[in-house]
Amino acid sequence: MLYVVLFFLAFSLYLYVVLGGADYGAGIVELFSSEENQKITKKTIYRVMGPVWEANHIWVIILIVILWIAFPEYYNIMVISLHIPLTIVLLGVTLRGVAFVFRHYDAVIDKSQKLYDQMFKVSSLITPIFLGIVFGALISGNIKITDDISTLTFYDAFIAPWFNAFSILVGLFFAALCAFLSSVLLIGESESGKENIYIRKSAIAAIVVFVVGFVTLGYGYLIDNVFINGFVSNPFALICVTLSAVLLIPLWKMIRKGNKVWSRSFAGLQVFFILLAALGAHFPDIIITTNGSINLLENSAPESVIKVLGISLIIGGAVILPGLFHLLKSFKMIKILDRDNNPLI
């Protein structure tokens, strides 16, 4: 049953990275667009994300809940050492969600739209960077484990774990990945004639992902980071990363052909391989601390808890996934084209 729980943990993480990531990325794409393109993007985002965006972000709640139920020790370390970046993520999530609602559901369209837009764009960039920083911190080897945290200085206990070049690079990498996913998604959703905007964006984002990824690996290798050393000496991880890079070729071909199903599938697959490499390189040690790694399998909740959680997840999944699939499918077929037809505007 522990593997069922692990599957759902990885599954929620993957879906959050892909769906939530594309959602964050939309704001990043908008941020780095010319004024005219910003308007086009804003409209497209609403059309594409509107019906599904709440669902996109529930994955992170599922993720957190599984962590605290099944891996309480692990969760405990995270919430204590990474209190500050997690709080920033929370504020980002809050402001972003509110800005999204305000700019699309406000009954009156006036100057306040500018404020909502700014809030949306900036929080769309900051939140994924800090999410990436949290993940980077967990594997950076800077988290200190001690029985009495009061013996450490504030800096060592609560700042050093995440405020380091390696974690910040992982944060930037994640934000770039979000922008990339979103650009690929938006190509297929833009009005005809506007595809080129997003084709160009996805090319730029792909380059940024590649460069930041390379710098992160290179920097980690130079500073002798435990995670990266394990990563580069692990054939499984290397194969995954190579596959992810190689997939750029068919992805580019499908974008050129205008095939949205395949171009999205390839982009999703790339993220899958990146995540598989990151999680697989050290499995089952996902947290790497100053005094060694923490084994996920050996630090799980008692068997009775895992059993009930596994069953709940299977039942929940059976209810939710078909509904979610149907939702995504319905609104792909049913185009909501203009503001006039939309009851919410």
Next chain:
Amino acid sequence: MENLDAARLQMAFTLIFHIVFACIGMVMPFFMVVSHYKWLKTRNQVYLTLTKAWQKGVAIFFVTGAVSGTALSFELGLLWPEFMKHAGPIIGMPFSLEGAAFFVEAIALGFYLYGWNKLPEKFHWVTGIIIGLSGVASGILVVAANGWMNAPTGFDYIDGKFTNIDPVQAMLNPAWFTQALHMTLAAFTATGFAVAGIHAYQVYKKRKIELHTKAFKIALTFAAVAAILQPISGDISAKDIAERQPVKLAAMEAHYHTEKGAPLYVGGIVNEETQEVSYKIALPGMLSFLAFGDFDAEVKGLNDFPEDERPNVPMVHYAFQIMVGIGSLLFLVGILYFVSLKKKKWLNNNKYWLLFVLVAPLGFIALEAGWIVTEVGRQPWIIHKIMRTKDAVTPMPGIVVSFYTYIVVYLTLSVAVTWLMLRQIKVLNHSNH
């Protein structure tokens, strides 16, 4: 400010907001589907306009409830890591089911909001029902998790270790039913009176009278039924607390000395030094009767409990008085509403509408007061008789900084949400249906 106080205040502050958002997000879909049903049945355009106006409210409150809920799911761990480390696995079951219910709600909401003229009419309407039902299910599950903190079951606690965990038994703890019933009725009462009050104000101001009267009736019917049922649920809760958490009951009534045939104090000012309550109305034997169904039963006083196991008595007592006082008032207003359905003349009297404008915020005040009773009344325990709140708080110093940040963010948000709602009403009043 001490770290523990800052953490408790931050938790209280975020919960106070989340409760309002969550209740509205959970109850308003029911108003919306009733109006939607009437539209389908009568094809009266007014109902369609109303349904669409309410669905915007549902969307806005769902999202604000969802983000403040996400914040809370993190805060539980960020502020109370020791609690979550041990309690997380035990009370994980209601939380994971709540996640599922919440997900169903989000999916249904997607269908509902974007399904106008696209989905078959009946199916579209049913997705609205699903929003409401899954919202109530989420609420009940979260309250069940809170119930466990008051009535921890489903584990053995040996030498400071939680063993032999049974998550199902933990979820179905002795407090879950009474708390969930009381809270669900409270959510309908509070939201119903608040929404009805907003529409009553519009009628009072003579704006779109037909639309706002229809809206008022739908919202208030739910509210009045819930308000009339609430005292029964309150009685069940009181008897339950008398059994399980006698010290909380004693604090609610500022009852210091154990006695038989204990009187019920209505109102009054608590003096902790002299252990006296002045300016109260004492109803002889009533506390014994309400707690145990017997006018002569013995009710334990606060002095029977060690000093370091008592909550803040005045705060719990005052909050309890506010809750019960408002509850009784709304019970009467609920009855008055049903009487007014027979007396059509009343509807032409502007004082009738003014009354409902004035009582509009009371439901939420009672609801918050009720949560203060149950949460402050549980102190000093985070898990009743097992773990103290001060042992659960995060070791990270400076929580006061995040507390102030949250205050600024949440206050700004509530101003913004209010402003947004006012704009919705303005547009609604200027629309032509």
